[in-house]
Amino acid sequence: MSRTALGMPAVRPVHGQGNLHARTAFPAAAKAEMGNTQMRANIRHATHTIRGKRAAVAGELPDWEELRSAGSAIKEQVMANLPELLEEFERNVTARGGTVHWARDAEEANRIVTELVQATGSTDVIKIKSMATQEIGLEEHLAGHGITATETDLAELIVQLGRDLPSHILVPAIHKNRHEIRDIFLAEMAETDETLTSEPRDLAEAARTHLREKFLSTSVAVSGANFGVAETGTLTVVESEGNGRMCLTLPETLITVMGIEKIVPTFQDLEVFLQLLPRSSTGERMNPYTSMWTGVTPGDGPHNVHVVLLDNGRTAVLDDPAGRSALHCIRCSACLNVCPVYEQAGGHAYGSTYPGPIGAILSPQLTGITSEQNASLPYASSLCGACYDVCPVKINIPEILVHLRDEDVRTRHGERSDDGAAAAPARTRRLPQAPSEMDLMMKGASFVMSSGRRMALAEKALPLGRAVAGRDRAISWLPGAAGGWTDERDIPAPPKESFRNWWAQHADETAQRVAADGGSTGGATDGTTDGTTDGTTDGTTDGVSDRTSGGTSGGAPSGASHGAPHEGAAGAPQGGARDDTQHDGGER
Amino acid sequence: MTDAKTEILARIRGALHYTPAPAPAERTYRRSSDRLREEVVEMLEDRLVDYRAAVHRETAETLPARIADLLGVSARYVVPAGLDRSWLPEDTAARRALVDPGDARAASALGVRELNAVDAVVTSSTVSCAETGTIFLTGRPDEGRRAISLVPDHHICVVRLDSVVELIPEALALVEPTAPVTMISGPSATSDIELERVEGVHGPRTLDVILLG
Numbered sequence: 001m002s003r004t005a006l007g008m009p010a011v012r013p014v015h016g017q018g019n020l021h022a023r024t025a026f027p028a029a030a031k032a033e034m035g036n037t038q039m040r041a042n043i044r045h046a047t048h049t050i051r052g053k054r055a056a057v058a059g060e061l062p063d064w065e066e067l068r069s070a071g072s073a074i075k076e077q078v079m080a081n082l083p084e085l086l087e088e089f090e091r092n093v094t095a096r097g098g099t100v101h102w103a104r105d106a107e108e109a110n111r112i113v114t115e116l117v118q119a120t121g122s123t124d125v126i127k128i129k130s131m132a133t134q135e136i137g138l139e140e141h142l143a144g145h146g147i148t149a150t151e152t153d154l155a156e157l158i159v160q161l162g163r164d165l166p167s168h169i170l171v172p173a174i175h176k177n178r179h180e181i182r183d184i185f186l187a188e189m190a191e192t193d194e195t196l197t198s199e200p201r202d203l204a205e206a207a208r209t210h211l212r213e214k215f216l217s218t219s220v221a222v223s224g225a226n227f228g229v230a231e232t233g234t235l236t237v238v239e240s241e242g243n244g245r246m247c248l249t250l251p252e253t254l255i256t257v258m259g260i261e262k263i264v265p266t267f268q269d270l271e272v273f274l275q276l277l278p279r280s281s282t283g284e285r286m287n288p289y290t291s292m293w294t295g296v297t298p299g300d301g302p303h304n305v306h307v308v309l310l311d312n313g314r315t316a317v318l319d320d321p322a323g324r325s326a327l328h329c330i331r332c333s334a335c336l337n338v339c340p341v342y343e344q345a346g347g348h349a350y351g352s353t354y355p356g357p358i359g360a361i362l363s364p365q366l367t368g369i370t371s372e373q374n375a376s377l378p379y380a381s382s383l384c385g386a387c388y389d390v391c392p393v394k395i396n397i398p399e400i401l402v403h404l405r406d407e408d409v410r411t412r413h414g415e416r417s418d419d420g421a422a423a424a425p426a427r428t429r430r431l432p433q434a435p436s437e438m439d440l441m442m443k444g445a446s447f448v449m450s451s452g453r454r455m456a457l458a459e460k461a462l463p464l465g466r467a468v469a470g471r472d473r474a475i476s477w478l479p480g481a482a483g484g485w486t487d488e489r490d491i492p493a494p495p496k497e498s499f500r501n502w503w504a505q506h507a508d509e510t511a512q513r514v515a516a517d518g519g520s521t522g523g524a525t526d527g528t529t530d531g532t533t534d535g536t537t538d539g540t541t542d543g544v545s546d547r548t549s550g551g552t553s554g555g556a557p558s559g560a561s562h563g564a565p566h567e568g569a570a571g572a573p574q575g576g577a578r579d580d581t582q583h584d585g586g587e588r
Numbered sequence: 589m590t591d592a593k594t595e596i597l598a599r600i601r602g603a604l605h606y607t608p609a610p611a612p613a614e615r616t617y618r619r620s621s622d623r624l625r626e627e628v629v630e631m632l633e634d635r636l637v638d639y640r641a642a643v644h645r646e647t648a649e650t651l652p653a654r655i656a657d658l659l660g661v662s663a664r665y666v667v668p669a670g671l672d673r674s675w676l677p678e679d680t681a682a683r684r685a686l687v688d689p690g691d692a693r694a695a696s697a698l699g700v701r702e703l704n705a706v707d708a709v710v711t712s713s714t715v716s717c718a719e720t721g722t723i724f725l726t727g728r729p730d731e732g733r734r735a736i737s738l739v740p741d742h743h744i745c746v747v748r749l750d751s752v753v754e755l756i757p758e759a760l761a762l763v764e765p766t767a768p769v770t771m772i773s774g775p776s777a778t779s780d781i782e783l784e785r786v787e788g789v790h791g792p793r794t795l796d797v798i799l800l801g
Binding site: 083232249272 | 595600606607610615616617635690694697717721727734738739756768774777778781786
């Protein structure tokens, strides 16, 4: 499977750097964050508000699903033709008087931007909120070179003035409430005094006053981009406050840092994304302002226009066919707002620029799953599938989470490494290694559960479990690796009798009852029982990974529900059934 | 050492080596409207009001009086050089139009501080999308350069009824892609504090839309 054998250049995936690495693994970070009850209350309020708005405006469009499918298909086209599209984009920007730079990693992008700012002689820049510049740590880098970058988005300004970290893609200060924000403004803005109230209207007014002079006097701006159109060289920024328009219009020099995956082939493609993004993101029909610019327009706006195309691990994500659709992300943050894990843990627990479900698949792929802390991220999910339901470009986040868990397990077993392409046939080159406690437990469970006879024997131990549970009928401590479970919750006492035993004694009654009702299912009932008992996994010796991925991706009803996000639950009477429907998605 | 572009392109080609060509995107979403014109205009009005923009319906005869009314008795306001002057009220001692030439390099162009000192701006528009309540400015002579519709705190925007379409695909098809494009959906707003929408941050805090038919 070596690439050189097929005459291709041997290029090994190169991972990203910067603010992509968590400093603490997710479980420990989440535990600490969950102690912050104010933060949790703020996030709960905000995410519940916005998910309601999103559902309303997405449901308003009769062709929402068609738009999602088109968005997904366009992004697939982009990835497949990325080299040609990037070169086409560069040609068109250049033809219109702009300059395109290429940056392999965070360090190179920071150096390019710093040199461009230095060339203008300015030591001040105004910034539009951008995930890419946050990812590469541009602000800190510029500060190290004596350049002050002022965030002009209200939420980013709150974070910057509070010397805090963003916790949400769209609303980075979502973890702060109005009173906390007022205190920050009062302490950090010279223009404010005690008369400042904590009304959002007053706080927005304070930000307007604080930044007005900056907008009028600063000659260099730095932005990200939501979309870059290959066919025309057009860049797009989607925003609400007008700070974006200010930065894109008034300065003489404009430097835009854009991830290479933000390319779209044609101007017409914007008609899809400009419908999907605002409705998914802020839950509005359209955001207040969207700006587009193509190179330099003489006499209107900046006359010194630069674009830095950033890799920083994106090509490593692209290298894994099972995970690369994470690059389709348009950074709407809808997945954060519906995620039960994000709602409890908050954005800081993810440790990376990219929090929430999308962060849990993007960050570990950008850095490589061998990064110890980021390897914990794919487990930061209950796999409920709500993120997939709302994703405007249909990224199957649960499937990629399971895939990355598999990659993590195989990495720890020495079956794969991020040095040689992830696509290598890892299973065939298993290195001898002592099995972990988890492996032994899984092996044991596999041995027992794959045979009806062995399972029946194991069930004879149920009374023992009841004895351990005691009078409160809960088991709150298990030894070894299984203790990871009981650290967080109790296990209910096992029942007196297993369902299998009960069924063996009552199957006949059921058959009689069905017969009395006029049905005819005797044989079918028997068949089901036998099928379950015999099991089907005897042939599977490779335990964990196969079973996990099989469990979530297999059995999806092909061509099922293509309807609204909640449709899957409609006909399902029980919680369990509903969960299954969502796992499988049914929207392929 | 290879340059960054060569290396990034090589990385991408290496990563894509086994990728089969994906199926082309199917545009099965709505691309043309089947609504009546009046229905579409009503939809635009409804969406703009929802964003807290003020909407006024005028004819060529009533337009100057409406603009005078919106400006108030005392106002210095900027207009792009290509704007139809018959839309505007007569200048008075206290109310005066300043004409911007559309090119920031021109000697008569208003500087940012002058723009910051004017009370309002009046512009035309290229096309408007009813379904999303979005007005498109594309730097045409009657819309002016971007700074004049941004810095003043009050934007009076004239939308001709025959420039209203229902859908985003219909609107984008009427936009020159390489022009500087500004899409405006209501006055500037933020939801950054507890996701509570507040109108009026850095862009014009008052948006008056005049539907001219």
